[in-house]
Amino acid sequence: MFAASDFEGKKELEGKEELSFRQYLQDAFTLTDKPATAITYALAFCVSPQEPTLPALQRIRQYLRSAGRYGASPFLVGHYGGLGETAQGFCRTSAVKGGTYILGRRVLSVKPPRSATDSTPVDEKAGPSSSAPARYSVELDELEEPLTAKLLLSSPDYLPTPATSSFLPNSTSSSTYAVARCIAIIDKPLVFTPTDGPDEPGPADVEETMEDSEAEPSTKSAPNHEVDTAVLVFPPSSLADGSSTVAAHVLVAGEGSVSAPRGKCKSYRILNISLPLIPSVPASSSAEQLLRPYLRAALTLTVPPSASAETQPAEPLFAVFYIQHPVSSPLSASSEADSDIIVTPPCTPLLPAIADAATQNAEAMFWRAVEQLTGQGKPEERDEKEEKGSEDDSEAIDSFWPPLDAAEAEISEDW
Incomplete structure (x- = not known):
């Protein structure tokens, strides 16, 4: 509620505009570690815990006010590969x-x-x-x-x-540091399965089930949790062999964004992984060394919970790793x-x-x-x-x- 409002000038923010956003959430709203981390990286999309509070709050407000304009998501994804x-x-x-x-x-x-x-x-x-x-x-x-x-x-x-x-x-550009990137193509969908089990059926659900049993055999299928287009956020230290100082992002694009072909037997996805190389990231590491852990973690989502123990995560059909260096003027x-x-x-x-x-x-x-x-x-x-009083005829x-x-x-x- 606070982030959705016009918070500039409010007492909760006064003098704390440059405070690290994660610390601000803990101090001003007494949030514990878990919700503070989720808001910092999954809602404000901060790159590091040192990012200042004011721009992070402004981003959250923009996203909140954008939701519902063209659909449930506040974001638009360009077809045929994005921007x-x-x-x-x-x-x-x-x-x-x-x-x-x-x-x-x-x-x-x-x-x-x-x-x-x-x-x-x-x-x-x-x-x-x-x-x-x-x-x-x-x-x-x-x-x-x-x-x-x-x-x-x-x-x-x-x-x-x-x-x-x-x-x-x-x-709008806060820095000009390099970014480690990976582009990978896979032929299996990613599956997001809710961590909580299904709720107990209520009276309405029981009544509907009884009506179905009296009529025809149920044709309802299990819920489909396959992901077509999404963003995965890996906060710092979320992977044992990942970065401990910077968040990584994985943009998943499928056939819904017309970025991947529509297959009858295969569900293709394109993974775009990015990791900002701020000064705290080791400069001696290659792009593959930095990003391979995040690619492996993303690929584990290609194994649905119902799969057998022998099922292995998908292997990329293609993968390239590189570091994008900013060109100074x-x-x-x-x-x-x-x-x-x-x-x-x-x-x-x-x-x-x-x-x-x-x-x-x-x-x-x-x-x-x-x-x-x-x-x-x-x-x-x-x-x-x-x-x-000036005139211009052009x-x-x-x-x-x-x-x-x-x-x-x-x-x-x-x-």
């Missing part, structure tokens, strides 16, 4: 507006701004309303003509290091106003927050690009300028999101 389809959606929206996207071509080079004496022709379509010439040249594999642009939006690993560039700050943050490069910020390592953070970063970069190319900011910023861009009526108009009646 890649979010990028696909933006590509399609861009194409409707005349944009071009090129797939399967390696970026060979990104050349910095040309000098004023360079007479090379520029692409007049590089920007919608800016009269400045295109400054950057991008060479792609198997394309003879380079692409020219007045503004670049890019991840740090593609970029040159010109002096007049800036890094787009990201308030080579750019300076001293000249944001004159920047013609907008760099994607590092993404948050928190599994449930990745989609929201990526979308918020994309929207921030979008408005930054609009301001650089047209001189206009967000609609609320333009309203403030209008109130002060075409206004009102939203980062496509309007719903336009999206509906694009749907063909043939469908």
Whole structure:
């Protein structure tokens, strides 16, 4: 109840915003170890027990208020592999507006701004309303003509290091540490079986059973506890050979999210395991050494309780282990106003927050690009300028999101 409310400024939180969340639960609400651990890692999705209280409470509030909007879960899972389809959606929206996207071509080079004496022709379509010439040249594999642009939006690993560039700050990313990852494919479902036994049948259950026996033989089947899409959380020290300082997450995706094929005889699942490598995690260990215990633990769930003692857990059909290292930006943050490069910020390592953070970063970069190319900011910023009496005759861009009526108009009646 407290986390679902507007808790900022309340006496229970006053002066404790930076206290570790787990300690806060024990001090402010006198919770014992078991519920405090469950709330810290399974509800707030904290990575370590040292995470501060305020952002953890804000995450729980967001999840509580999101439940019931599109179903029982507060989370949405992208089809065909997750967030890649979010990028696909933006590509399609861009194409409707005349944009071009090129797939399967390696970026060979990104050349910095040309000098004023360079007479090379520029692409007049590089920007919608800016009269400045295109400054950057991008060479792609198997394309003879380079692409020219007045503004670049890019991840740090593609970029040159010109002096007049800036890094787009990201308030949603708390750190830029590496993450150990594993992708495994299995051909058996995971089974979550309630730890408590079935309750004793009540009068209504007995009456229903008697009616069934008088009519036809019962066709009711045992409850199915197979998991299609879920997140497994392994708190620190939950496995003897796992991490004692960091929580690991396993995202399970099955045929319900169209991430795995629908089989007649097999139930395929894809396991995505992640473990943030904060400084307390041994740097000398390989990704497989760090994540193999969590993969084994997840695979034990492929053995249902009704199985015989000889039944063995599933073995992965495919598994790959690797460490994802963040790419630091080579750019300076001293000249944001004159920047013609907008760099994607590092993404948050928190599994449930990745989609929201990526979308918020994309929207921030979008408005930054609009301001650089047209001189206009967000609609609320333009309203403030209008109130002060400034006028702008250029075409206004009102939203980062496509309007719903336009999206509906694009749907063909043939469908």
